């Protein structure tokens with residue numbers, strides 16, 4: 024079967040239907056482009072009046088072929104591939120007859136670029152349909168003419184936003200932005216509108232091929248754009264800290280393209296495309312956020328042999344911050360939720376959280392009153408344990424207290440069916456210990472959500488010593504059912520995410536103790552690519568909580584007869600707590616808070632005098648990243664982590680580990696295990712044993728292998 028099927032109608036209009044054999048979606052491959060080239064040959068025949076480019080799959084075209092891109096090793100390969108695609112597209116738009124893209128599904132990346140080369144784009148008016156240039160999210164730039172045509176169609180500023188931010192556009196928004204021609208209410212109407220457009224425009228030409236063409240809003244040297252170009256790079260740097268070369272390359276391609284004719288701009292774009300394809304950053308992003316994430320979505324960490332199950336009735340114990348959030352996301356996924364707290368008032372307050380979120384969504388036009396009411400009707404706030412009868416899963420999110428958790432476990436299990444799963448959302452207490460309160464520990468599991476639950480994409484699933492594979496499979500299915508990404512870890516103090524996240528924050532605190540200026544620590548955190556700097560972050564999670572968890576750990580380890588070695592950063596947290604500066608919730612921590620405003624507490628440098636010689640910023644950045652990478656490798660070595668992909672995806676989605684590095688273990692791969700181990704040893708000699716590389720990293724260094 025051909026990649027593009029051609030049908031010539033009685034009206035002389037050729038319909039080219041993209042339908043790549045053996046693939047679930049259309050992607051830009053050589054076969055697809057050859058099919059389009061063949062369509063152009065037919066179009067040139069006398070009697071053929073125009074061409075409709077459409078798709079035989081659910082999407083229009085989902086973008087470039089990542090498998091093919093991943094194999095490129097020299098810059099000539101991406102450059103040539105991109106130019107080859109563009110030669111076909113240029114021919115398509117200049118051959119003299121009208122070509123219309125009829126789009127009834129997603130048109131993303133290379134898919135949108137195909138459509139942009141057409142003389143008109145008519146799109147099914149379906150709000151879930153996505154259009155956009157998401158390449159930047161994988162460290163790439165649109166290499167099929169996207170920067171060139173968008174800047175000529177919607178202007179340089181909008182093109183910068185579409186390509187530089189990589190967001191999705193609904194058909195309505197795309198129409199308002201100006202990169203599609205019209206909307207159609209149904210698929211039939213879509214094809215009819217395409218035919219009508221061809222009939223009305225027998226000699227279609229692109230705006231940029233008209234003699235009097237002007238860039239909407241001005242070209243790169245116009246006064247308005249000169250102003251934009253004066254600030255765009257600094258805005259981009261503020262967001263990405265210069266860690267994402269694709270953003271700079273996109274800006275350069277659009278800027279330079281804005282001084283050139285279409286064909287020269289196309290060549291410039293292909294050069295930047297080649298630079299992006301070979302960058303370490305894009306390798307990191309593609310490895311983790313494409314291959315890794317897709318593997319997790321397909322169930323890489325789910326035990327095989329258990330039928331996929333769906334939760335129909337969920338119990339949530341504790342209607343506080345986390346419980347209310349969990350109830351909300353579950354109800355949103357169509358699940359009936361029993362939301363239980365100690366008083367009806369507290370349970371109702373949990374439900375009110377969803378009401379508030381949905382009221383805002385309705386106000387902003389993102390939902391309707393009917394949808395809101397239907398979702399709210401699925402949440403049943405209560406104090407009665409009997410209401411939990413029939414739940415397939417119960418998640419407890421009560422106070423972080425062993426006794427309280429044990430109590431609710433027993434009470435819930437008394438009314439649950441024998442097959443039901445009981446999960447704890449604890450952030451610090453080992454699951455195996457909590458399962459002691461359970462009459463059936465094989466059905467007991469950890470489902471660690473992150474705050475705010477509605478926004479955070481990850482759930483860390485914790486397998487206790489007695490948790491069965493079937494329970495794990497059911498936990499995994501539930502996490503996917505509510506649209507979150509699951510990683511699976513074994514039970515241990517702090518699990519994976521809290522433990523490694525802690526090393527980032529505490530390293531920052533340790534630096535303060537050594538006399539590094541607080542401002543330098545904060546800049547280093549941002550420059551490392553972390554979403555928030557260490558001291559600010561410690562304020563958010565609260566210093567008193569950190570001290571409480573450390574004291575609890577110390578007690579627990581003593582009870583197990585194990586030694587407790589405190590991170591040097593903890594002394595800083597203790598000292599601030601003693602001074603009553605326990606973090607943001609008290610309005611005083613490393614920062615002083617006044618409303619939304621905050622600034623570093625001036626007393627900090629008196630408490631921790633700044634050393635006369637300050638280390639270079641690069642060294643601080645490096646230390647913050649290496650601390651997390653070493654601890655992640657240790658988690659894998661100790662069997663807390665079960666896979667490299669869980670480590671990488673979990674670090675980015677869980678606590679925002681710099682995505683440009685592709686996750687904590689990919690960070691080691693990119694540096695190279697040998698160099699990493701040598702460097703970690705140097706840091707260990709200077710700052711302490713916490714930097715000592717674990718055996719797995721040493722083995723990779725010795726064997727020249729990588730974390731895979």
Ligand code: NAD
Pocket residue numbers: 340341342343344345346363364365369419420421422423424427430431448449450451471472473474
């Ligand atoms: P919270 O204090 O906001 O809510 C706890 C709720 O549990 C309160 O509404 C309380 O009334 C209720 N509760 C207490 N005892 C109860 C009982 N016996 N029966 C029924 N309800 C009871 O706390 P939170 O921040 O939502 O945290 C809840 C759990 O989630 C804790 O285990 C915490 O460690 C964990 N967690 C918290 C976060 C976070 O960022 N806050 C993140 C991950 C996990």
